Amino acid sequence: MKKIKIAIIDDHDLFREGIRLVLGQIEDFEVVFDTSNGALFLEFLKNSLPDVVLMDINMPVMDGVEATRKALASYPGLKVIALTMFSDTTHYTQMINAGIKGFILKKSNKFELQQAINTVYSGGNYFSQEILQKMAFRSVNVSSGPDRMTQRELEVLDLVCNGFTSQEISDKLFISIKTVEVHRTNIFHKSDVRNVGELILWAIKNNYFSIE
Amino acid sequence: MKKIKIAIIDDHDLFREGIRLVLGQIEDFEVVFDTSNGALFLEFLKNSLPDVVLMDINMPVMDGVEATRKALASYPGLKVIALTMFSDTTHYTQMINAGIKGFILKKSNKFELQQAINTVYSGGNYFSQEILQKMAFRSVNVSSGPDRMTQRELEVLDLVCNGFTSQEISDKLFISIKTVEVHRTNIFHKSDVRNVGELILWAIKNNYFSIE
DNA sequence: CTGCAAATACGGGTTTCCCCCGGGATGAAT
DNA sequence: ATTCATCCCGGGGGAAACCCGTATTTGCAG
Numbered sequence: 001m002k003k004i005k006i007a008i009i010d011d012h013d014l015f016r017e018g019i020r021l022v023l024g025q026i027e028d029f030e031v032v033f034d035t036s037n038g039a040l041f042l043e044f045l046k047n048s049l050p051d052v053v054l055m056d057i058n059m060p061v062m063d064g065v066e067a068t069r070k071a072l073a074s075y076p077g078l079k080v081i082a083l084t085m086f087s088d089t090t091h092y093t094q095m096i097n098a099g100i101k102g103f104i105l106k107k108s109n110k111f112e113l114q115q116a117i118n119t120v121y122s123g124g125n126y127f128s129q130e131i132l133q134k135m136a137f138r139s140v141n142v143s144s145g146p147d148r149m150t151q152r153e154l155e156v157l158d159l160v161c162n163g164f165t166s167q168e169i170s171d172k173l174f175i176s177i178k179t180v181e182v183h184r185t186n187i188f189h190k191s192d193v194r195n196v197g198e199l200i201l202w203a204i205k206n207n208y209f210s211i212e
Numbered sequence: 213m214k215k216i217k218i219a220i221i222d223d224h225d226l227f228r229e230g231i232r233l234v235l236g237q238i239e240d241f242e243v244v245f246d247t248s249n250g251a252l253f254l255e256f257l258k259n260s261l262p263d264v265v266l267m268d269i270n271m272p273v274m275d276g277v278e279a280t281r282k283a284l285a286s287y288p289g290l291k292v293i294a295l296t297m298f299s300d301t302t303h304y305t306q307m308i309n310a311g312i313k314g315f316i317l318k319k320s321n322k323f324e325l326q327q328a329i330n331t332v333y334s335g336g337n338y339f340s341q342e343i344l345q346k347m348a349f350r351s352v353n354v355s356s357g358p359d360r361m362t363q364r365e366l367e368v369l370d371l372v373c374n375g376f377t378s379q380e381i382s383d384k385l386f387i388s389i390k391t392v393e394v395h396r397t398n399i400f401h402k403s404d405v406r407n408v409g410e411l412i413l414w415a416i417k418n419n420y421f422s423i424e
Numbered sequence: 425c426t427g428c429a430a431a432t433a434c435g436g437g438t439t440t441c442c443c444c445c446g447g448g449a450t451g452a453a454t
Numbered sequence: 455a456t457t458c459a460t461c462c463c464g465g466g467g468g469a470a471a472c473c474c475g476t477a478t479t480t481g482c483a484g
Contacts, residue, residue, distance in 0.1 A: 425484100426484085430479100430482100431481105432479075432480095434477085435474100435476090437472100437473080437474075439472070440469105441469080442470090443467085443468085446464080448461100448462080449460100450459100450462095451458100452458085453456100453457085453458080453459100
């Protein structure tokens with residue numbers, strides 16, 4: 001019987017190694033390679049083509065969504081499962097558009113992981129219950145799709161999340177403080193929060209921002 | 213040769229299982245049990261006594277520091293290594309007082325983990341380089357020890373981190389908004405930050421607060 | 425070309441934050 | 455009994471945040 005070839009992309013060494021061993025325990029699975037970021041992943045693909053890829057979304061150098069998009073451009077048959085810390089409710093359309101076939105949380109257990117891999121390998125989609133609920137709740141609550149952040153807004157969002165004031169941001173970006181405030185306001189409306197505290201929580205949960 | 217008996221306490225199933233397998237690979241190590249929170253850990257101790265405990269600090273039900281304190285009260289020979297996501301610079305005195313012998317980050321690799329376990333098992337202490345640097349930097353920078361948060365301040369801190377305004381906090385705690393502002397100011401001074409954004413980052417990095 | 429989205433900028437207004445100052449009440453410790 | 459920490463409450467003020475507009479430039483897609 002042919003084993004399912006799996007690749008793991010995650011920047012946490014211990015976690016990656018752990019997952020590798022967890023999957024190695026399972027008969028039908030074989031981890032062909034693992035690496036710590038999206039750019040290295042694309043290099044590995046040239047030599048070895050896995051059936052299923054477990055992809056962390058939030059990573060340095062190149063994030064999971066971009067890596068998935070680029071990988072699928074060259075290897076359309078690749079099946080990618082996002083493996084994240086939080087249930088990201090705003091990026092899921094981007095992810096699905098990028099070609100992600102499954103989405104599970106890091107706090108799930110190995111049985112769910114196993115099921116996700118098998119399902120996706122067989123041509124299906126797998127989304128964990130918690131994420132499905134949030135997606136459903138979202139589509140009921142918000143009739144329109146999630147507002148996409150502008151490039152500039154993403155810059156400002158990152159600086160706000162890092163604790164910079166509007167004045168400091170205006171100095172860094174060489175724009176008027178008024179402009180910064182406009183971006184702030186737009187960001188707040190798009191993310192449906194009221195203050196910086198809620199914004200940071202939202203940004204972390206939705207992979208717009210991460211500590212360190 | 214007698215193996216080193218290890219216990220793993222962490223609320224993330226996949227990570228815990230991964231670590232278990234990583235350690236299982238190493239000849240001298242034997243994982244005797246793993247569990248998802250401090251309270252269950254104390255129950256397990258009654259039946260099986262490990263040599264070294266890998267303890268996540270931030271956990272539901274009972275956090276790692278409290279679990280360590282209680283465990284050492286009954287079993288003074290126990291050696292506990294803290295295994296956290298961030299390099300917590302404010303709790304390290306508490307941790308050392310609680311009896312923690314080592315402190316490493318989740319993003320470290322298995323070799324460092326192995327070394328930490330061996331060192332601590334042999335009666336030594338192990339602190340990862342990154343944490344040592346922060347501790348040194350801190351002791352140079354701040355002559356006085358880290359200011360301890362009051363119980364009330366911890367409550368306010370949690371609410372601030374959850375994105376509540378001072379008015380909302382005053383409503384929740386049935387105190388004047390002026391009192392809330394006093395607490396805020398004291399919290400800001402104790403944590404040496406300037407605004408809510410920096411405060412949340414600080415709180416997360418120092419395990420005063422965590423998402424979800 | 426034209427329409428639209430994005431980025432830039434400004435003004436004026438309200439609210440919240442953040443800091444300074446002060447005082448009073450409690451309870452524990454010495 | 456005095457000291458100390460903690461919690462509570464208040465005034466006042468400046469800075470920043472936040473909300474409401476309008477308006478110009480740029481660039482891209484239809």
